[in-house]
Amino acid sequence: MIGEGTHSTNQRRHNYVQENVEVGFFTDPTVCIGCKACEVACKEWNEVPDDGFTWSGNSYDNTGHLGASTWRHVMFLEQDRQKGSQLVGSHSLGNGEDPFRWVFLSDVCKHCEEAGCLEACPTGSIVRTEVGSVLVQNDVCNGCGYCVVSCPFGVIDRRPEPLPNAGGAFKCTFCYDRQKSGLVPACAKVCPTESIVFGRLDDLRARATKRVEDLRQHDYNDAQLYDPTGTSVRGIHAFFLILGEPETYGLPPKPEVPTIYLKSAWTAAFATAIASLIVTLLAFAFSS
Amino acid sequence: MNTPASEKRLEQLREKAWQEGVVPGRGVDVVGGPIPRKPGYYGEPVVKPPVWTWEIPLYFFFGGIGGMSALIAFAAVLFHHVDLARAAVWLAVITGAILSPILLILDLGRPHLFLNMLRVFKHRSAMSMGAWILTAFGTCAVPGLIAIELHARQIFPGTLDQLLSFAAGIFIFGSAIFGTLLATYTGVLIGATAIPAWFLHRTLLPIHFGTAGLGSAAAVLELLGHRIFALNFIGFYAAAVETVLLIWLSVAKHGAADRAIHEHGSGWLIRSGEVLNGPLALILRFLGFIPWAAISFLVGALVSRIGWIAVGKVSGADPEAVFAAQR
Amino acid sequence: MENMFALLSKWPLVRQIRERKDGTGIESMSAKTRAMHARIDDAKVARSICPYCGVGCGQVIYHKEGKLISIEGDPESPISQGNLCPKGAASYQLLTHSRRETKMKYRAPRAKEWTEMSLERAMDMVAERIWESRKRTFVHKKDGATINHTTAICHLGGATLDNEENYLIKKLFTGGLGMVCVSNQARI
């Protein structure tokens, strides 16, 4: 059987769905070469249409952001900082005075522990699968668009006309169909430098923590894990190692799942309802 | 590694570069060069702005009127204002049970699948709750209308008619209860989202939508010629509350996080809306120009609904708003 | 009554209430989702190599009833170990995209448009052209020495072709026709 017994977890066949094992992505920009293979492999497998042909001028990033027709997005950051102990040619060996670095990071749906889109979906189109991923069922979604404003990471979006399959909400499916057949998601399988790693969530978390420690020992002083476990999102299943602050990657520093706002909002709603009831009754009581 | 000082300098230079495209000085020279503008990634939105179009603000508007006119109908029934009750129920059914669902379905990306709204019941999803509330409202309001009309026209004799009027009372009571929720849940709907300018005002929104709904319902009925003290009283109340909300909005500012409410066209829509259905309506009522007050309130209610959706679009597309809200 | 109940139990809401669930999990899955599986599961497999650069990544080509289903990296390749670059990952689209030409086209001298033509006819015409050009321009001897070549017909390309194809090209063009102007992307 092709794919048996190869080293990387990105190629090995598995039974995670059958065994209800939580899985995830760990994406590491320090080994990413910005080749965008993940973007293409994703679109090829999931038959995602193109997302327009506009040249952005933002470094090599002509994709812009995740959306209904972009489920993987490689970011290109050009920063006046040093990457680890890298020496970039200049009259000062790059360090200190004249630093520069180019960072690539492949963004994807975070598959939150507490997922805004999942909670918001009125049709039950969005579900939590056996492997803990968040899946939009294209045959159920009626395109109400509520998940779009409920995602704290701005991942999911409604696909407009004239694109095929318009009207529904789309995002990364974590290649649920592939996983059911024991295959690895297309983006992780294709990644030439294993910057995207697929595997058991617990393994990945351990691996990621170790990676950050190693990097910090090698002068990557601003290396950190982006996995908001502290907030109401309670952690993400596709988490990232980042250099510098989340904001520079367009990632919210403290994302919250919107359901935490329900209590106060509903209280106000009921109060208003009751107030209106009383006022109306009083009004008529007086007038008669 | 960069010292805070040099970071700060870089920061200024980046900003300068962003504005002028040209920055003198070696090392951080970035003539219009693509550098990640902080905060954010090339200024790309962090959350997605709403995809909703004109249907939704209209739905909010009519839903409010429908729901609250059911409440008025219920009160009218209780205190034997039969004509007003009939008018109010008609209004409730037309706006709440017919127009609202149509608008809601029109907005769907896949209207033919609208029935999926009733596929599950999710109490943590305001949209799901709304769908069920709207359904419940409809299932009460329509029979309510039939019952009250049959009763009013005295079609059936004696006990049957007694029964009808009783049924009418029950149904109208039901539609009143779900109606108040129909008018207020829309505030929860947009209040419990990731859009900064919305969730920061999640308590204000239901109050605003609900009260505006009540006022609008009364206003419509007044314009239909039902000029009684009760409706005028409600008019005063609604306008007063809206005036308070206007003050609240202008006091409770959150800087960059909700600047969409105070800046841009969206800000103007909100403010003009609030002025129309707040202070202006109030003054007009004092001066006794009731129809004008009613019109001003209705227009204000509609404009502010449109305004709030606009705010969502602006705020959602503004990365700085998201960061500010989380700092 | 029976099928009425069966119908009802298909309604996720019923399932939800019966299983005391909140509607965010398996209970809300549609029949389609439950039946979901990778479309390559029952496909035939051909082992292949990526046609783009010189790295030579292994590819597994999945096909069903003479139709391509998907192209993926071959995990057992000692070079690529299942990985591909964006181009390699796009090689399914390379063979299936709408802009690909599948009809023989002919442009007559001075013509403003293509005209269609049968393969057979085109092959006969090309053979005719070569034959004539060769006859016209073949040189047997030059200042006393035998050269037996023509420099009026040339070939360009080969780095994207198979070794066997290059072999046949050189054998026919140079070994058979005496064409010396044979070149490709490579320089040695």
Add this chain to the structure above:
Amino acid sequence: MPGLGTSFGRGGATTAQQDLANADCILIEGSSMAEAHPVGFRWVMKAKERGATIIHVDPRFSRTSALADIWAPIRAGTDIVFLGGLIRHLIEHNLYFHEYVVHYTNASCILSDEYGDPEDSGDGYFSGWNAEKRAYEGDSWVYKGGDLSRPERDLTLQDPQCVFQKLKRHFSRYTPEMVEKICGIPPDLFHKIAHCLAAASGPERTAAVCYAVGWTQHSKGVQIIRTAAILQLLLGNIGRPGGGILALRGHASIQGSTDIPTLYDILPGYLTMPRKGDETLQKYLDNYTKKTGLWSNYPKYLVSTLKAYYGKSATLENDFGYGFLPKLTGNHSFFEFLYDMLDGKMEGMFLMGQNPVVGAPNGRLQRKALSKLKWLVVRELVEIESANFWRESPEVERGELKTEDIETEIFFFPAAGHAEKEGAFTNTQRLLQWREKAVDPPGDCRSEAWFIHQLALRLIAKAKASDDPLDEPLRALDWWYPEDHLGDPKMEAVLAEINGWYTNPVATGADRGAGDGVLFGGIDRQGNPHHGPQVNGFAELKADGSTASGAWIYSGVFGRDGVNRANARKSRDYLGHGWGFSWPSDRRIIYNRASARPDGRPWSERKKLIWWDSEKWTGLDVAGFVQGKAPDYEPEVGAEGLDAIPGDAPFILHEDGLGWIYVPKGLKDGPFPTHYEPLESPVSNELYSRDTNPPELWFPRSKNRFAPPGDSRFPFVLTTYRLTEHHTAGGMSRFLSHLAELQPEMFAEISPELARELKTRNGDYVCIVTLRGAIEARALVSRRTRPLHLNGRTLHQVALPYHYGTAGLVRGSAANDLLSISGEPNVTIMEAKACTCNIVPGRLPRGRAFAEFLNKYAPQTGPVVLHPEEPQRDVMAGGGGHAMEGKE
């Protein structure tokens, strides 16, 4: 690749990509490996994770630089100075691998007294320069005594006439200061790199070098690679794990298309095409057979090739059909016949998977040339620019060409894709990998094999019908191949012929290897007995006509066991034995005798590959040495062939079995690499009075002119490169939505400093102008491109991706419209990676206004020859014999 060929013996990468993981240091120069070969770069990253230092030297800060430990910016076209500087550093500080250099290289060989070095005169010429012919003559470069087989050696390396001392002197002025002056690499960075490389040398450690067309596409491309070869020999990194030089090839089978060439000057297996004057087979063999080393078998390989070509018609009596082969009368490479096309001397052309209009230099000339053909055959997947130049080219848009005036008759054949035909590619590491056919091609799409086969059948039929003696080669051609249901020849039958067989027919009828080693029944199309059992390798080939082999170096891929090794798919070890077939003889790291000490023990446990186990060579790879030849073997005087190679000489293709730091024979532009400026350069040569490579083939023509050194009209250095998201001329990427959307528009990378000078903002349109043409692109302003500070002056570089054209989903100007046609002396390759240009902010005028614009910034009239070192037509030697007349 003479750079590698002359240095080590074989024109191919010396190692396997996955072996990079074993390197302790990797120097990537002349390549943006992460961008052009992302999956190969996987192994560089593996090495990095194991602690290796990754060094990238490149004009651009590319995606490769972003992942490297060190990035050094360099002025395009000055690599020899940088590498020469490293060589000098190693020698000056005694950091070279002494034992390796003494025993395995020709550093100790004594040169003849006639040898003259550029240092002697300082003018930049070696001895033997003939100014009239613009070529080096005589044999003043050979070893003392003129015998390459048994050179006189001084193992102390002290003799002033020995290669080592000459090398030391040759590079003595390539100091760090000079490197900064010429390349723009600051000394501290230079020393850092030198230190990393020196540290990764010796018995315990190795370093690898990766390059691509960033080195080859220069007016001295071969010599740049030579410099790297010398560096690696000094460091003792050839033939050892984690060492070697990896030539990164840009096409799926570009290695294969030189091994089995569709090139004018060689026959399969790097046998030389006979030239005018090689009248008889004997004369030819005498010219090219070497006395010692593997090439002493030349006759066996050539005769076997002739037997494969002409089968029964190749007999001892008719010199095995040697007379059927055409003879060369000069340089017939692409640029030469391109000029023939322009001059209307070319009647017909075949384009198979190449798009010269976008992918070849001076696009405007390319398009004009096509328009002068009588007939053109294009075989492609999509309607590329070279197929629709007659209606969509810029020239048509500008009114320079009129569709209705173009006489060219065009046949467009839709081609089959890689999954729709079977066959083998040879990848960048000499690995043959077979592709199984998955589906039939759609519609009229057919494979090139089908096309050639069907054409051959038609032409051979015509020849059989005629009695013209000139058609004899066609009648003699052995076209026996069985067909499949589409009329494709069975590709494994072709592979069987390439591998080779015994010619004495043994008909079995069985379709495939029936135990006796006869494939395809040993019968031809008519069912007549055709061939005998397969040979198991080139060692079995004979010169008496008893064997045939289409390409001797591939022999062994399809042997008597009937197993197609190119299609083997079970890899046993990290080198991939059991997966594909790596020529020669499935050897993954060639010259691997050098991975053991002279006495046959491994240099170290850490770096062991093959070793002598007291009666034979054994280890992790197929030994590149005579199996039973002991390390202490000493050939007796007069020994010939491989017997003349001692037991401690790893480079068995060379007569002396040594790695050639100095190339006494085989190169047209010098035995040592020497720095010359690019043909177009903003500065003149700091090292010698000669600016450009002396024997360079210029192709002067009114539409192919070169700016003189320091021409103020063209102040910027221009270099071109590849994007990960696109492929070469775009035929396989610009038409695909999933690739096109990732890089949807032509752009030019410029530095913020230059942008300020030009008053240009990121995203603005700019026009790039050279004497050949002008194109437009969006300015991509970024600190990744930065000005160089050389000699106290600031120099700006511009980098252009070259994938865009006028057809396809995303369109844009072709960078190649700016480049000139020129020929490196050894391989006639253009200088695509370094020339000078000007940048004019704004859009490029369309229609007829273009000519006006071009004339304003790059006058198209006046003298054709502007560069002082550019020849007048009549003194052209070899190439560029054509001249400025020709009215296009």
